[in-house]
Amino acid sequence: MRAAERALMARLPEGALMQRAAAGLAAACAELLGRVYGSRVVLLVGSGDNGGDALYAGARLARRGAGVTAVLLAPERAHAGGLGALRRAGGTVGPAPADSAEGLIESADLVVDGIVGIGGKGGLRPEAEALAGVVARSRAAVVAVDLPSGIEADTGQVRGAAIRADLTVTFGTYKPGLLIDPAREYAGVVRLVGIGLELPAEGELQALQHADVARLLPVPAAESDKYRRGVVGIAAGSARYPGAAVLAVSGALRGGAGAVRYVGPAAEAVIARFPETLVSDRGPAKAGRVQAWVAGPGAGDDAVTVAEVLDTDVPVLLDADGLRLAERDAVRGRTAPTLMTPHAGEAAALLGVRREEVEQARLAAVRELAAVYRATVLLKGSTTLVADAGGGAVRVNATGTPWLATAGSGDVLSGLAGSLLAAGLPARDAGSVAAYLHGLAGRFAADGAPVGAHDVAARIPQAWRDVHD
Known part of the structure; x- marks a missing residue:
């Protein structure tokens, strides 16, 4: 961002870039207020x-009749041009934070957070932290400039208090901290304002859209049959957790592969619910040809089956018990792709x-896991992250809903992603597309x-159709 801003500012009149940003910010504030005059x-x-x-x-809001007061955290270093523009428009400067701006904030209709920018790290300073507390207790709507003060732009980390915004107006491009929890929950609704920056095509983070x-979704050709579309193997479930197998199969049947093979002790439950499943009781090696395996949901302590799946030469998705039972060297030594799908607790156990x-550091954790295991890693959570072992942009997905935090939801996701692997998608695409569809399906269902x-x-087909509309 800084490099792109410097390059553009060299070609524009002084202050023009800031005026572009301010115009977009003022328009967003006015829209949120509804009625600017008298606010x-x-x-x-x-x-x-x-x-x-x-x-x-x-200054723009003041010219439209708003009563605007600036609280300066560092009066001697406040932007001189902006301060002059505010005063000429009829705005005023309030008391310094040390003298308490509490009354102003409590009576405000709108608070604009321009405390710290993208360079802020390590948490807020005491004066700013105190203001964050006052803002949190007020009834005012809060708009953050570029990102809420107190969050880290590059990592999504929050170290201490931070401003919690209703709306964040960000400029040029999205910052990672606006898309990754825990910082994302402080941003509210995020609006991107273009200011003419020329940015690299591939950033540090990608968020897929419809x-x-x-x-990326697989589409069968006229000559396709169930085997040409791909067969996904599901090695899941146990006497204690037969439902995990049923749910993994349910996701797999809706994921684009032509057929699903099931191996495990929950065959009767799977067939009773999904009679189209191809069932085998002879283990993964003798179950028949597959293009990808899903191993681990509800598997209990069946380390033998997990090891047998890892020894195959097709893509493998490891989830739940499979993550716990898999030997690190067995994962690292695979030549075929591996997709691991831990939640935060499982990721912590894998990293020690x-x-x-x-x-607190989801982006760093998913990258480290991918590097340590030489695998693609899908880190589940309120924002799902997908990282490749070779580096490159991390994919982030936020299509889900808190209602997805329910037993068995991850089993459905594993089956869905495994089916996309079998249909031919690379591991990063399979994981990120599955997370996207799973999140949409969760919204539709809830x-x-x-x-x-x-x-x-049951709502995955609806999500699939929705992305094509």
Whole structure:
């Protein structure tokens, strides 16, 4: 971002880039307010360009009749041009934070957070932290400039207090911190304002959209049969957890492969629910030809089956018990692709750290896991991350809903992703497309109410059709 801004500023009149940002910010604030004239706006202004953006946007709101007051955290370093524009438009400068801006914020209709920009790291300073607390207690709508102060732009980490915004107006491109939890939950609705930057085609993070997913989804040709479309093998379930096998098969049947083979002790339950499944009781090696395997959901302590699946020369998805039972060297030594799908607790166990460390630094954790295991890793959670062992952009998905935090939901996702592997998608595409569809299916199934994993599986076809509409 900084390199792109420098290149553009060299070609534009001084201040033109900030004016573009301020215009977009002011328009978003006005839309959120509904009625600008007579509204009370408080600007929280730091010493960087975000503070300048806030001041110029405040000037635009003041010219439309808003009562705008700036609270300067570093008065001697406030953006001079922006401060002058605000005063000329009729805006005022309030008391310094040390003198308490609490009354101003509590009576405001809108607070604009321009404290810290993309360079902020290590948490807020004491004065800013105190203001964050006041904002959290107020009833004002909160708009963050580029990103909420207190979150880290590159990592999505939050170290201490942070501003929690209703709307974040970000410029030029999305920042990782706006897409990855825990920072994402502080951003509210994110609006991207283009300011003319020329950015690299491939960033550090990618978020697939409907068109991307539609392009990647397998489509059978006229001459396709069930075997040409791919066969996915499911090695899952146990006497204690037969439902995991049923749910994994339910996801696999809706994932684009032409057939599903099941191996395991839950064959009767699988056939009773899905009679189209090809069942074998002879283990993965003798079950018949497959183009990919899913191993681990509800598998209990069946390490032999997991090892047998890892010894094949086709793509393998490891989930749940499969992650615990798989030998690291067996995963690292595979020549065919491996897709691992841990949640934060499983990822922490694989890395030998506390769960909290994974949850606080999800981007770093998924990259480390992919590198350590030489595998593609799908880290499940409120924002799902997919990383390749070879590096490159990490995929992030946020199509889901908190209602997906229900027993068996991950089994459905594993079956779906495994089916996409069998249909021919590379591991990163299979994982990210499966997460996207699974999240959409969860939204459609829940519709604001509790949902079961079987309901999610049933809505996958609807999600599939939706991305093509």
